[in-house]
Amino acid sequence: MVLSNSTFTETMGWLEQELSKAKISQKEILTAQLLLEETFLRLSKGAGDPADFSVTVTLHRRFGDISMRLESLGEQYNPLVEMTEVNEEKEDAYGLAILKAHREEVGYSRKNGKNLVSIRIHKSASKDFRNTVIGIALGIVCGLLLKETVSADALEQINVTLAGSALRMFMNALSMTIGPMIFISVIAGITHMSNATDVGRIGGKLIMLSLVKLFVCTVLGVVFGLLFFSDGLSGLAAAVPQQDMDVKPGLSLLDMITGIIPANLIQPFATGNVLQMLFLACFFGIIVNRAGERANVVKELIEFFNFFFMDVMNVVVKFIPLVVFCSMVQLMLTTGTDALLSLGIVLAANAFGMALIVLASGLFVTLAGKISPVPFLKKALTFAPIPFSLNSSNACIPMTLKLCAEKLGVDSRLAMFSIPVGLQFNMNGSSFYTAMIAVLMARSLGVGLNLNTLVTLTVSTFLVSVTMAGCPGSAIIGLSTVFEAVGIPTAAVALFLPIDSPVGMFRTVGNVTSDVASTMMLACSEKQVDKETYTAE
Template structure:
């Protein structure tokens, strides 16, 4: 049983989380706008921002950062061990791996291109940027003035840690990710009872971390209200306009990949009409959009693949189960675009080598991303740390992240199904056969 399937959570009762987040977003903005009109320098407004809203939002971020290392470490090990099933499935496994890598790279490249063309972070007020580092002015200047100037050789050598514990304590998550991948490879190559028990222990730790993330995510509406109130009360509408441009950039990149790249891929590599593909996949795509969880959507995704798209069960079950934990087109695109947006906000210039490193980190990060709402935020925080940008910067995007999370999850599931169609065609299945519409 894959760790993707093990993380499925039961549906929430009462008001859905995305509606709660939307309410928190509205409350924060309206309250912040009123406070800004009343005077951001007044004692009451300053007290609310400095002693209520800002600490409340920071507490949420600290809880999230606390889980970054164990989440990335365990998820990458489990992801590699699941992909390790490639050895037993031969061509299907290798094709899944290659197609996932290629199309995920295209998705990230689209995100990077869009953020370069629109540059939503360039107009970001430096005062807002420095406020995110409140209480540490010296650190703010050190971070905003720093530039990643490592050579290619130094970056490659830095990937392999001499001391993985020291690397973890120093926040060098790239080195920790490399160690996790190597550990996963060793687990695949050493199928003994002892290593199986170790994998089960890693699985247990991953499930505990996922449970904690689920508990923290329930605080998102309150954190969004606090963060939006603090930003709007201090800086007014300019911050919201920057967020609007950022959200537009994400949606544009998702639309290009979802409605241009994937249909062309399905048509020319999978031999299937895009119209039929979207018609027969709509139930899974809509479920993914409404739940913002690719793992929670997995049963519906499998049903659409086998009953509607008529894909061979062997191909569908392998590709989609792996895809729920490792084939995250939308997540990878979002992570790359968001990282560059925040890098722009903080005035850090990245060369092409660093941006290629970001692409690679996003591919690895999408493998280790939890398939639950807000699962990509810890990965973004990790990448920001590597680029010398404060991970607290993700507080800027929390207000609009929930809706964007729903959109990128829908793209994740669409990408999974598209990959299954292509792999099935390459394995000789007849994907041109029409199937009755899902009903």
Template sequence: MKMHRVGLTTQITIGMVGGIVFGLLFGPLATTVKILGDIFLRLIQMAVILLIFGAVIEALGTLNPQDLGKLGAKTGLWFLMTTLLAATIGLGSGLLFKPGLAVHLDQLQPVGATAKATSSLNETILNFFPTNIFASLASGNVIQVIVFAILFGTVLSRANQRGQFSGLLTLVSQLNQLTVKLVMLVMKLAPISIAALMAGIVAANGSQVLLPLFQFLGIYGLATALFLVGLLTFVSWYAKVPIVGLVRGLSQIIIVAFTTTSSAVALPVEMRDAQAKLGVSKSVSQLVLPLGMALNSNGLAMYVALVCVMLTQLYHIQLTGVGLIQIVLLAVLSCLGTVVVPGGGLVALTIIVPTLGLPISSVALFAGIDWFSGMFRTVANVVGDTTTAIAVAADEHALSRDAYKSPATAPKS
């Protein structure tokens, strides 16, 4: 088989496995190649804010004002349902398997950095709204950029009913196309870059770093698998699409999410495959997927709920019904303003753990495996976003089911 015939998904998988083997064989020496992976992540991330900004404006700007409210309400409802489901599965997994009983308190050490004081609810909500959109773009504040883009796109949709601003809409659309082409160009570097990234991570941590928390990772992986199976089965039935085609269309999205642990890096692949392989219309995918990246972090909700239950077990704290509800609500709220780059899970924990009255030093327990738990988090995040887009597209009669036909049965062009 010639190399150019091997798909990108297969190349990335080979790169991931090769990177792990390289890291184990060469140890500290392998950390020197990690810079190649870091450069790759930066090249992807440099265009993400622009991609989100333009995609949301174009998606809203091309919608009929009457359809805008209905589509937004459906998207928000799906986000809420999937996030609550994920948080509940995380909570239930912690209560069932009791991972906190397998960890000793003397393993907890300070993370070496003090956590910022927890923001009040008013401050958290206020920080969603930008005072200067250029400052928000420059700092990469995803939530603030999305808020501005939603308002701008809504105004553009209302003002352009007679085509007065079609030139501006065309300009935004062309900018989006070029941005996607730029990201896809960078994605050609993915196999070797991800190999370097995995080699560096494995070499820096070593295989033994996972042993004390192997049970936690196993439980979290099982919970993620349960969530994905349930979600894919339901969406397959709801949207009336074959589950085999659904899994096939999601395969490259999952691989990229799993190996990079970044929803931001996976977003361009999501937007491309949602349209090309999963039949979602451009108008739906460009609205739902960027919003989902910032507002629908199913994997984080599950992770936070499981971690909170584990910590209460570790400190022998008995959870009441009110405490269980509090954990679920905190897990859901933590999805608002989620950091969409690797390491976002620890940031969320430094905010939520003190809120529950638990020592901030507890976060250290998860610092060493954050990259590995981030693999499961990101997969749950992107699959939740993409299946929401499929469900919304099915509701809006904007789903092409021909995309789910296998290559052997699909009509030739």
């Protein structure tokens, strides 16, 4: 499509029509139109003759990603240079602000006498999953080939020096980020929640219902792990490096409770004690809330650092496909296909467990609302592909609100309050998975699971799940925390990196379904459910 001053309206209509066919959000379509307009204006100014200037606009689709490309003849001119300039007197400050806000999506290059500007419009939700699968496949093939063609001494060097070093570097980076991210995100959550709890009775009821469900699902995860993995999995035990097989005695429940208060502010971060970090974060969050308007500046700083550490975590998890490749190479070199079979069993157990979570959600709706669970389960299962494909509870919020209001008959105002607020307290899928894996590794590595240890495991999993950050890699953080509390080597967390992405899809289904169930329970108790809409097909 050729864009010029005379074809501007026609081109914008064409762009909207093409992007609508791709079924992307209206917000992304509007953003694409704004970026196209601002980029075109800057390229035309740089050309020297705006009246006769034109660019060729093309759309490109690759593995679910959608990007737009602008090509124009003329002298070299990079419209992105202005983004780095500070000039508050510019007449087009608004347009420049739009470009700056989407700087990461815009790129420039010069080729064959043409100025080329690329704009990423839509990023595929399955891209990370696809890259992880590629890393798994390449790691398996590479590991098996090395095992057949390289000497034992060389394999040892590759295993320890290359694959092992990469895994240690990633886990160190993760550990470096975990502490401050959890600390700030929990404080931010509490300061945000103050507005919700001011609603009073409804807010308190929502949180109580959600926490009860979360605890029940945590216990369900422990029981499921004990029954399903009664003898553990030898393939996983053999895959833990011998140098990391230091099985420490787990904390008793009394030690966990008394040790949750640190001796100083530095100790939790220096020792990586997440439970102490959670205590400090909750304590400081409550104090900030009590300060009221005097703490507005502090709240703004908390909000900034919350986004900052989320961005840091997003950078760290971008290396997961590479880490998964190294992990699979190491698994193939040390255990061969036995570890693959064990991970496959874990994946199947998790899928079955999430089915139990969905059924349990239906049961909770029936007990609290005294209504049939059949419509809820049917509509939840029909909705499940959305959270499964997006792999993010937060990204599902708009569609989840629509499900509650239009399919389940929940009052839209109550849903708009309940779904976002309840999300943090309905990590039932993550809680179930964390508890199940902790039991599995304890059994596999010979860690005694007496009553005291099981209580410690359950309580620590519940606490971690309540404060689990809504970002990629959060389940890995939860696993490492619970492993440490029970006495399992934290190095064993790396075994589950290869399947974290597909497992995360199932976890998201469990989390979102639990959030919807809490909203249904609250709506039934408040008599804000349209029964005709709920029972309609």
